[in-house]
Every structure is written in C-alpha cells, then in structure tokens.
Amino acid sequence: MSSPAAAPCGDPMSSPGPAASPGLWQALRQRRYATTAWPWRATLYLLTSVPLGLATLTALLLLAVAGSALTVILIGIPLLLTLVLAGIPLAALERRRLRLLDPRPVAAAHREPDGTGLSSWLRTRLQERATWRELGYALLFALVLWPLEALAVGTALIVCGGLTAAPVMLAANGGEEARVLKIWLIDSYPPAFAALLAGLVLLPLFAYPLGVLAAGRAALTRALLSAPEAGLDSRLRELGRSRMRLVDAFEAERRRIERDLHDGAQQRLVALSMTLGLARLESPAEPLAGLLAKAHEEAGVALVEIRELIRGIHPQVLTDRGLQAAVEDVADRSVVPVEVEFDLPERLPEAVETAVYFAVCEALANVAKHSGANRARVAGRVERGRTEKERLVVEVSDDGVGGAGTGGGTGLQGVADRISVLDGHLLVSSPPGGPTVFRLQVPMSPADTRT
Numbered sequence: 001m002s003s004p005a006a007a008p009c010g011d012p013m014s015s016p017g018p019a020a021s022p023g024l025w026q027a028l029r030q031r032r033y034a035t036t037a038w039p040w041r042a043t044l045y046l047l048t049s050v051p052l053g054l055a056t057l058t059a060l061l062l063l064a065v066a067g068s069a070l071t072v073i074l075i076g077i078p079l080l081l082t083l084v085l086a087g088i089p090l091a092a093l094e095r096r097r098l099r100l101l102d103p104r105p106v107a108a109a110h111r112e113p114d115g116t117g118l119s120s121w122l123r124t125r126l127q128e129r130a131t132w133r134e135l136g137y138a139l140l141f142a143l144v145l146w147p148l149e150a151l152a153v154g155t156a157l158i159v160c161g162g163l164t165a166a167p168v169m170l171a172a173n174g175g176e177e178a179r180v181l182k183i184w185l186i187d188s189y190p191p192a193f194a195a196l197l198a199g200l201v202l203l204p205l206f207a208y209p210l211g212v213l214a215a216g217r218a219a220l221t222r223a224l225l226s227a228p229e230a231g232l233d234s235r236l237r238e239l240g241r242s243r244m245r246l247v248d249a250f251e252a253e254r255r256r257i258e259r260d261l262h263d264g265a266q267q268r269l270v271a272l273s274m275t276l277g278l279a280r281l282e283s284p285a286e287p288l289a290g291l292l293a294k295a296h297e298e299a300g301v302a303l304v305e306i307r308e309l310i311r312g313i314h315p316q317v318l319t320d321r322g323l324q325a326a327v328e329d330v331a332d333r334s335v336v337p338v339e340v341e342f343d344l345p346e347r348l349p350e351a352v353e354t355a356v357y358f359a360v361c362e363a364l365a366n367v368a369k370h371s372g373a374n375r376a377r378v379a380g381r382v383e384r385g386r387t388e389k390e391r392l393v394v395e396v397s398d399d400g401v402g403g404a405g406t407g408g409g410t411g412l413q414g415v416a417d418r419i420s421v422l423d424g425h426l427l428v429s430s431p432p433g434g435p436t437v438f439r440l441q442v443p444m445s446p447a448d449t450r451t
Contacts, residue, residue: 166196167196373400
C-alpha cells in the first residue's frame, strides 16, 4: 500500500564504496590479510554454498519434475507455484549468509500485501519483480555458482591437504613410498617434509584468490538481491522527509490548540459555571431564577462539549500515560463493549502513538456506527519485521456484519494516508457477514525519513 521505506542518512545501502563487502576488499589490500580472520570467513562463506546449493538444486529439480508430471491431475499446480516462490526463502537465507563478509544489511525488495490472508500474499508476491528476480538467482545459484565455488575451495583444500599430509601417508605405508596428489612419488621422509613445507606455504597463498572469489560472489549476491536503486532516489527520500515534517508541524499545532483551549476557554467556562451556580444560591425571584438556571445548564453543556473537543484534538492522557491508557479511555466511552489487550514494552515514539491512537479512534467509531457489532477488541504488540526492524501491530476486530472498506466516506482512507507517512500500512479484512479486522502496522522508528 505504500512505497518502500526511504533510506536514512548514513544508510549503508546509500553510502559510497564498492558494491561488495568493503571490509573484505579493504582486508585484501592489506599485507596482513593472510593472518587475519578474513580468509577463514571467506572460505566458510564459499564452503557453506556447497550444501546449500546442492539442496537448492535438488529441491528445484523435484518441484519441476513432480509439478510437470502431476499438472494433468491438478496436484502439480501447487508444486509449480512453490517452484516459482522458491527463491524467496533462499534469498532471505542468502542475505543472512552475506553477513559473513559484509555486515551491512541487505533490505528485501518485497512490499507488504494489500490485504490479509494467503490469497492476498500470493497475489502480491506473483506480481512483484523481486519474486522473479529471486527465482532467477535461485536458478543461477543452483546451476552455476555453487559448482564453481566447490571447485575453487575443493582445489585449494586438496592441493594443500595432499601436500601437508605427505609425511602421514609415508608413515602409513611403513616409510617405503607414498604418492602425493596422485602425481608425485616419494620414498623417504626428506621429500615428504618438503611437501609438507610446500603445503604450508601454499595455504596462505590460496587465501588471496579465494578471498577475491568470495568478495566477487558477495558483490553479485548484493546486486541481485538488493532493493532497486530507484526506491532510494533522492527525490523520494526528500518527499518522505517533507511529509514527516508536515505531520510534525500539524501535530505541534494540534497540541498548541489543545493547550490554548484547556488553559484558556475551558477555564473561563469553569469560572462562568461556578459564578452562575453561586448566583443561583442567592435564590433570586422569578423570572431571574429560571434564567440563571438555564444559563447554568448551558454553561455545563458547553463545558462538556469543549472537553470532548479538547480530547478529540489531542487527549491529555495520550501525552501523560501513553497509547494503551488512551485507547482504554476511548474503549470505556464506546457504546459497543471493547476489550483492550496491549503488550507494549515501553512508551512508543510520539508520532507513532499519535497516529495509531487516531486510527484506533476512527476504527472504533466505524464499529459503533456501521458494524452492528455486539463486541469489539483492540490488541497491540511489537513485532520484528523481515528487515529485523521492530514495528507496532494493532488490530481492531468486531463481530459485526462486515463489508467495511477504505472507501464510502468511512474515514479509513484518511487513516491509511496518515500512517503511510510513517511507512505504515492499514490492512482491512471485512467479508460480508463479518468479522471485520483492521490491522495497523507502523515501524517503531519513523524518524528514519528525516534529515
């Protein structure tokens, strides 16, 4: 429902430098490279490609063969669909494995589904270019990359291992003779120890070509699995920052109006109501007593209305006690019984609390006006998303007649627009007959779009 998150200032994806892991490239230029941990990390990165690539090749072949053979009886269709989506879990694993060489995270290019349920998720994934690009990467990895890596690492291990094991092989044959690497026949210990020395010398020398291969492999993985650069265009980032500044300015103005009404007009109405009440105690004669009573009642009504207006502009309980207390206050005043269940570790960012509060208010207002529900529920928790960033998830559900949507003047489109400024999403599931679920997802660090 919204565009990918804009990169914050200093985001490693937008920083200058080589496309591959800068740490490995810098280490390769140092004289001490062979004595650091980088050769071992590069070798481990290439070695782990072998079982992963073999498993990927096996899975792709099984899905393709079984899916094609069983398509006639329709059982193969889910298998072929799984084949198309096979690149998604592999890409997620490759992004994590890339951290062996590059600590910078690689953000996935997928977007949130525009609805709930498996069908919405499948529709979104099949329409994304990222899904097909990851499938292409899976095929390239299974057919080309891991065999090359296995050949390179296997050659280094066989040559160095065969040479260093020469004395052991000679001793195992009773000291008579041994064939090193199937090409060199030795019959005494001096040549065997010379082979051992050669193997030890070659071991650090092999570290350089393996490091270059691993760095190139990391560069290719990052290029194929990263979000497209268009999503990090400077104009989009500036647009996100300007929208956030407008929201901040709007919220600051709301709080100023709330303070002015609370400290000004409301206090004057309180004083007026008290004065009229004291005047009524003087027991004036009619018709003045009736007029004073009516004026006192009108002042009380005006005071209630201005308190409701202040609460609607920016409730003080939200500022003082946080989102959970503010939602509980709204639930207590709802005409439909509302159960509130929050699991929040601490106070949230102010922009997140404000946006989610008014979104919940709008959802509960729709429940009261349009749903015909007997009960409603508001649940909130903090989750960790695909990019390992925390996000607040709030669900408002009811047992009403369903049929809700973001159109039709319900105000939900305004809610969706409001939280989209924070890179959030509003998902609505409301089939005819119910139940209705409004799901809000807002990142916990909306300040990422600011300068």
